[in-house]
């Protein structure tokens with residue numbers, strides 16, 4: 001398994017930035033020079049003492065001293081070489097091995113085993129680090145399997161929603177058209193109660209048709225629609241206003257907008273987004289004629305849009321609930337609707353990599369929704 005390489009290691013500072021081998025070589029060299037200088041001085045002193053033609057017992061002692069010094073010199077030399085060898089074998093080499101292994105893991109090969117056999121301290125350290133590596137890799141694997149599974153089941157659910165809503169339309173049309181035919185053809189033989197029942201049946205079928213259409217729209221986002229490209233948002237707003245022209249006229253609503261930017265997106269979906277938000281702004285109006293404003297401000301790599309109205313407003317405690325599918329705050333006979341609009345808007349915005357939320361901070365009456373969309377490279 002390989003994951004992205006990790007960022008490069010942080011460089012050491014101060015004396016610590018020297019590799020440990022260099023510190024050993026430096027100390028060894030200073031010690032050797034001092035040792036050789038000392039030996040040379042002592043040899044010189046012995047030679048000088050001999051040149052003074054000392055008495056035979058003194059000369060013998062000097063000879064013994066000379067031999068003793070040579071033995072000491074050789075022992076120290078052997079100890080120095082041995083120490084260097086041991087340091088190389090038990091410290092420097094294992095550290096280099098471990099560094100190489102860690103570097104391989106850091107460069108992305110997370111299955112690479114970490115481990116050195118000596119010295120005991122490094123062996124223990126490497127075994128702890130290796131168990132950490134194994135645990136992280138196994139957790140990562142589980143998470144990535146779950147993400148795959150989630151993606152698959154999400155895809156299946158969307159497919160299911162699409163097929164179900166698509167296939168439900170046909171029998172529904174039958175129910176609705178045959179109920180209507182019943183009324184047309186046998187209307188004169190039916191009493192008022194029977195007509196009322198037929199009316200309920202037709203009304204139910206129509207409502208179900210609306211729900212199915214909205215569900216279809218919802219399941220289409222990110223599944224059927226093509227990719228994203230740089231699109232100017234003004235035409236999307238214009239199409240939305242065009243689709244809503246009758247409602248706007250009926251309600252004597254005024255819709256204004258800032259200068260709208262170019263974003264990375266899908267034109268048809270952005271039209272749906274504007275249309276649902278403005279439709280809500282007009283539908284949930286207060287006594288005064290609706291005024292709706294679409295704003296846009298730049299925020300880093302994103303554009304932050306807003307849709308504010310002067311309508312009945314939303315209590316802050318419902319700020320999350322209204323985005324759930326089929327969740328509505330009002331009975332259907334007061335404000336008609338299916339409760340899918342905001343869920344669809346959120347799905348569209350998230351499909352674009354942005355976020356949509358209710359701005360509950362405003363003190364003025366009315367409602368403000370805000371959402372972000374990725375800016376197209378300017």
Ligand SMILES: Nc1ncnc2c1ncn2[C@@H]1O[C@H](COP(=O)(O)OP(=O)(O)O)[C@@H](O)[C@H]1O
Pocket residue numbers: 276280281282284309311312313314322323327328329330336337338339340341342343367
């Ligand atoms: N502009 C708005 N002003 C007041 N309430 C709103 C507004 N937009 C949405 N809401 C509330 O959020 C709920 C969910 O909206 P939505 O998903 O579009 O469903 P629908 O429009 O079918 O009721 C609405 O029923 C309403 O209570």
Ligand SMILES: [Mg+2]
Pocket residue numbers: 276279280337339340341342
């Ligand atoms: Mg709506």
